[in-house]
Amino acid sequence: MACGGARRSARGLLAPALACTMLAGPLHAATPAPIDQIRNVVVIFAENRSFDNLYNGFPGADTFAGQPPARFAQRDRDGSIMRELPPVWGGLTGRGVPDAVTQAMSAHLPNQPFRVDDPHGFNVPLSTLTHDLWHRFYENQMQINGGRNDMFVAWADSGAMPMSYWDGSAMRMWQVARKYTMADHFFMGAFGGSFLNHQWLACACAPYYPQADTSPAHPVISVVDAGGRALVVAPNSPRSALEGVPKFVRDGNLTPDFHAVNTMQPAYQPSGNPAATGQDARFADPTVATTLPPQTEATIGDRLSERGITWAWYAGAWQDVLDHGNHYPAPDFQYHHQPYNYYLNYAPGTQARQAHLLDGGLAGAGFIDAIDHGSLPQVAFYKPQGNLNEHSGYADIQSGDRHIADLIEHLEKSPQWPHMLVIVTYDENGGLWDHVAPPAGDRWGPGSRIPAIIVSPFARRGYVDHTVQDTTSILKFLTERFHLRPLDGLTVRDRAIQAATGHPLGDLTGALNLPSTGK
Structure with a gap:
């Protein structure tokens, strides 16, 4: 088997010799029989929550509950x-939220985490739309600040909101x-936002725009410092976070x-950029700075297809948006949450698109119907439509x-349940603070800690798995x-x-109790 990765190596991400070494390692070892008892894998990918934002105080988990607030001063x-x-x-x-909490009402908060739904404080219920936050590649690294x-x-645009x-x-x-397994050291695969973290779930890679400096995309190339992990601050940026948003x-x-x-x-459509005048309506205008050229990097979908494993990406509201366009507040479809729509292998008109990019x-x-009828493919990814994904x-x-x-x-209740593994997780932290430092990784991540729940007949009951894992762990499993042949980014x-850490990246199996015999 070829070691692969030549194109990524040309960009300085992985030396060919290293790629060969890793492919000969644990990822390519013979799989023990017990894991074969899992015949269906379902990944449910929600949006933009850090672990501490939703699960502070979860029994047995690493949270900041009970710790001195001064430890977390910003x-x-x-x-x-x-x-x-x-x-x-x-x-x-x-705006438009009943009993809205205004900017003035949020002033002078102590320098520590604050509870949004505290009945003695803001008393905002879980059903409320709250302020969105920056969740971007460089800002996330600047916020983590070396762990x-x-x-x-x-380095936020929302003042106190990250806390x-x-x-x-x-x-x-x-x-x-509580019923199944909570993974409490599970991190987002890449620094930053939804776009890159959906790509990470698909390919464990950062997409590439060839010759961007001489393309329509040249205005959206970032200016970063010599270390390559932080943006260059503008001369007119407020000096203090108390004075305003950074520039x-x-x-x-x-x-x-x-x-x-x-x-x-x-x-390809559906896309946030419409087709150019006279262009095939199934495509997006390539002259717009934010239209990414079709990608050719290998994806986990490609690897599954190589082995004849059935799989699909179920996108909530996919067909409705294709037929009728997008609508807010529902379904509020997010184009950049559909990673396979960026790839040449799944272009309009291809058999692969018809087979694998399905309407949820x-x-x-549609997804529920497949569940109830026991007709899910061996691997199913599900992306909820916007108003159901929990994004701030x-x-x-x-x-x-x-x-x-x-x-x-x-x-x-599905006929496929007896041999199923379900992973419920979030694409990224949404700019929200978490107190656990992500482990040192590679150029792209991992980023901040996010919730991950393992649901399965084989899952340990009432268990908290402390294994260090990230979005890439799903691909590893x-x-x-x-x-499968390992993706280059997974190997790295x-x-x-x-x-x-002294230990390999977790592969979700720490959450499982698989019998040693039988299938």
Whole structure:
């Protein structure tokens, strides 16, 4: 078998010799028989919540509950401890929200985490739309600040909002996590936002825009410092987080070496960029700066297809948006949450697109129908439509929580349930603070800690798995279970985590209790 990775090596990400070494390692070892008892894998990918934001105080988990608040004081842009948190710029809750919490009402908060739904404080219920936050590639690294997690407010556009959290014990998924396994050291695969983290779930890679400096995309190339992990601050930026939102010379969508790390639009519809006049309506205008050229990197879907493993990406409201266009507040479809729509292998008109990019239906009706009829493929990814994904700013927590808990109930009753593994996790932290430092990894991540719940007849009951894992762990499990060729990015990440922690990247199996015999 070829070692692969030549194209990525040309960009300085992985030396060919290292790729060969890793492919000969644990990822390519013979799979033990017990794992074969899992015949169906379901990944439910929600949006933009850190672990501490929803699961502070979860029994047995690593949370900040009961610890001295002073331990988590945030630093200003000059490195000093802030005397207080800034207001939530623009208000904690959006316009049109009954009993809105205004900017003035959020002023002078102590420099520590604050509970949004505290009945003696803001008393905001889980059904409320709250302020959205920056969740971008460079800002996330600047906020993590070498693992200290003490500059989330300094490099945010929302003032105090990164330090907010909820009493998640009222959520239905809290009870699901109590029943099965909660992974409490699970991190987002890549720094930053939804676009890159969806790509990470598909390919463990940062997409690439060839010759971006001479293309329509040249205005969206970021200006970063010599270390390559931080943006260059503009001369007119407020010096203190208490004075306003930071400004940068150019906070773009591409790195200086042309990798796409913040939101770019797919070249195929549905896309945030319409077709050009006279262009095939199935495509997006390639002359728009944010249209990413079709990608050719190998994906986990490609690897599954190589082995004849059935799989699909179920997108909530996919067909409705194709037929009728997008609508807010429902379904509020997010184009950049559909990673396979960026790839040449799944272009309009291809058989692969028809086979693997499936309509999840409005409110997941199509996905639920497949669950109930026992017709899910061997690997199924499900992306809820926007108003059900829990993303700050345009979705509330309660609606998404109920939707995902309902899905779990259907899955538990599915004919395929006896041999199923379900992973419920989030794409990224949404700019929200978490107190646990991510392990040192590679150039792309891992980023901040996020919730991950393992649901299965084989899952340990009432268990908290402390294994260090990230979004890439899902790909690692699929690779091991179905005997796939490892993706280059998975190989790099596994080696980086081994170097940082002394242990290989977790593969979800720490959550499982698989009998040693039988299938």
